[in-house]
Amino acid sequence: MTRTSAPDARLPLRLLATSDVHVHLLNYDYYADRPADDMGLSLTATLIAEARQESRNSLLFDNGDFLQGNPLGDYIVHSGAMRAGHVHPAIRAMNRLGYDAATLGNHEFNYGLDQLLDSLQGAEFPIVSANVLRRLGATPAQDETLLPPHVLLERELRDDAGQIHRLKIAVIGFAPPQILQWDRMLLQGRIETRGILETAEALVPQLRAAGADLVVALSHSGIGAMDRDSWAENATTALATVPGIDAIIAGHSHRVFPAPTFEEIEGVDPMAGTIFGKPVVMPGFNGSHLGVIDLDLRQDAQGRWQVAAAKAAARAVQGAGIQPSAAVERAVCLEHDATVAFARRTVGETMIPLHSYFALVNPAAALRVVAEAQVRHVRKQLQGRPEAALPLLSAASPFKAGGRGGPRNFVDIPAGPMALRHVADLYIFPNTIAALRLTGAELADWLENSMGIYRQIQPGLADQPLIDPEFPSYNHDRILGLTFDIDLASPARYDRFGVLRDPAAQRVHNLRHNGQPLDPAAEFILATNSYRAAGCGGYTAARPERIVDVGRAPIRDILLGFVRDTAPVALWQGGSFGFLPMPGTSVQFETGRDALPYLDEIAHFTPEPLCPTDDGFLSFRLHL
Incomplete structure (x- = not known):
């Protein structure tokens, strides 16, 4: 939907993403008890601020695995802070950074379902997951999902001519369906899962029918050989073949994409950062990288927005010569100090x-x-x-x-x-x-x-x-x-x-x-x-x-x-x-x-x- 249009208007949109942060909210290694220069959301946050300044239109997403992965995450669980009604420090930091949406990874379930749902309270952004279910229906459209399967974000974006356009950006999230096996003793009888590809093929057309101008997939799944098995763990390559998806944030495997290490996989262009022609980014782990996808949007003769060009990149925090974000440090300082003191006993x-x-x-x-x-x-x-x-x-x-x-x-x-x-x-x-x-x-x-x-x-x-x-x-x-x-x-x-x-x-x-x-x-x-x-x-x-x-x-x-x-x-x-x-x-x-x-x-x-x-x-x- 457009408020005012201009002939041949070019509308740039930057998608920013983190994935597999694993509660590394600060640039600190709790195991070694020392600061680190190669990880931490506090460092990624500085890259986020810089990337936002470079583009007039941007959205920020997290691709899952943000609640578990280091002593800080364990301390939050064992201290009982969530039972006391406090906002989880990961959620608090993400609120401060203004995330637009997020999805769940497999490690979100490591502490059990109740702990997970308590930890998500207080999020000021939607958290979506389309294939983690309370009840498995006959089709994906009939599933009862644990969280909303997707969200339709309405944003006012400015084109190169200064005109404002209101776009609807659909965000849909996916977790590895294998969580039922990996955390069977915690999840059996409480949730179900469905394959990523099967879910996407059913729901993405619905998002387009609902008026989505763009569809962004948050895929907590790796990039592997083409595998159309709906239960594939590394399903991002197959996901890129689903019509209607415009951009994908990948993760789970703790790798970085674009990168030449993916050059032998069918459909993958490791230098352009595309899979079957669609832009994809995988931003490492522990806050090591910021994923950046730049979309060049243009309207066709019917007024529909199309991706005319795209470019993906993963920006590393190490070697960037940056300082950690004071806002993130303030958001988590109490839990950080308590974790350090606890871990030193x-x-x-x-x-x-x-x-x-x-x-x-x-x-x-x-x-x-x-x-x-x-x-x-x-x-x-x-x-x-x-x-x-x-x-x-x-x-x-x-x-x-x-x-x-x-x-x-x-x-x-x-x-x-x-x-x-x-x-x-x-x-x-x-x-x-x-x-x-x-x-x-x-x-x-x-x-x-x-x-x-x-x-x-x-x-x-x-x-x-x-x-x-x-x-x-x-x-x-x-x-x-x-x-x-x-x-x-x-x-x-x-x-x-x-x-x-x-x-x-x-x-x-x-x-x-x-x-x-x-x-x-x-x-x-x-x-x-x-x-x-x-x-x-x-x-x-x-x-x-x-x-x-x-x-x-x-x-x-x-x-x-x-x-x-x-x-x-x-x-x-x-x-x-x-x-x-x-x-x-x-x-x-x-x-x-x-x-x-x-x-x-x-x-x-x-x-x-x-x-x-x-x-x-x-x-x-x-x-x-």
Whole structure:
């Protein structure tokens, strides 16, 4: 709708976006207890202000995962602030910045549905989600959604000639439908989900019919290969094919787009920032980037607004030479100060350093302390029950092992006093304890799935990349109580999504329990977490009928109790796994910048330094 029109009027509209902020509201690393220059909404806010000044018309969106992800988010939950009726500091900061709309990500559900709904109170902007449902209808149009599925924003925008036009901009939001699996123990029976593509194809035409001049999709979903499966996790590529969508904000996978790393995906132009011709931006994570999409709008002969041209970019906070926003700092200062004080409380002591710099190639005490804590808790829960007679094992994953989190995404706890922030660093997710009754054969297959993180290595070649960067380290399990060797020359049995691709492939050899070959028919209890017990990561043995009830205590609380009760922590650091020798063969392994003091832990690989990577990782040649 236009109040006044001018011939050949050009109307510029800038879309600004954040995604996966994960409660990093300030440029502060609570785990390391120090300021950071590469993250934080307080820094992104300065970029937002600059971007707004550059354009006469702009809208600001958030693409989800803003309520969970660091000790500040955990403090808000455990302090009971939401029950007291306070506005969540993330919402307060977003109110200050004048967000126009937002959607939910998968991590919004990690604390449960009630906590989520309480946390959204006080938002001065609409929060939309089209495929998270209270009731699943026969069609998307008949679904009863948890939140409004979309919103029609009416904004007065000024064209280049100074004329004012009133436009209707529809904003629709999508979350990964897999939240029902990832947080099954919290959400089962309370909500339903529908596939992103199916929902969009049904609802976007309705938005156009309702008079929308533009449709913006907030897609908390990654950019992957074209997949029209309505239940695809990374559905943004397929979403771009839906007629009627003009621009997409992507996220979830903690990546940056436009970027050349996406150049091999069908329909993706990684330099222009388009997917099947539509502008798309993915603004990193933790407030690392601001997404910017510039639309050049023009009216056709019928007076309808069309996107004549578009350009997308992701602006990084690091290296921008900017100061944090005082408005955001004021909005969250009380909770920030309380979180810092809480996280600094001493809770125990460790006699050895706990780090994850080499956790993907060497047994790591940082993983073992988690696994030991889980064993202690589950053993207590099983006392007096038949399951107590079964051998007890424990699975743990290196959550912080570099990857997309960057060269500082590692655990690094020095020997000495342990604070609450160290416990949080060892276990960054709000998972709860779980246990499964599994056979030896299922455990062997479990480890085969986990070994998919390694690339297949060709004997006799030098400097082959060892780690598949697309395999999430949180899906790479180690099992306390089992020893084994890894054959890197063998292909992986499972791909990075946990999908069986080569049933005959075998990387795990010499699998033993208590020094004896693992009996495929023997039964065990495996201590694990709620995420894995729901089958996440493709671990198909984790079925509901295999779950053994051991309560739902948060693993971080279990770990805290273990650290307090066993101080000083002094764990055996002997090997639980190793790589089968491959003479004349070497691999390239990347780790964090502060790994050098611990290099002796991998002396058996005869490590040789290589040139650091462009994104700041140290790189080593390891001899197999």
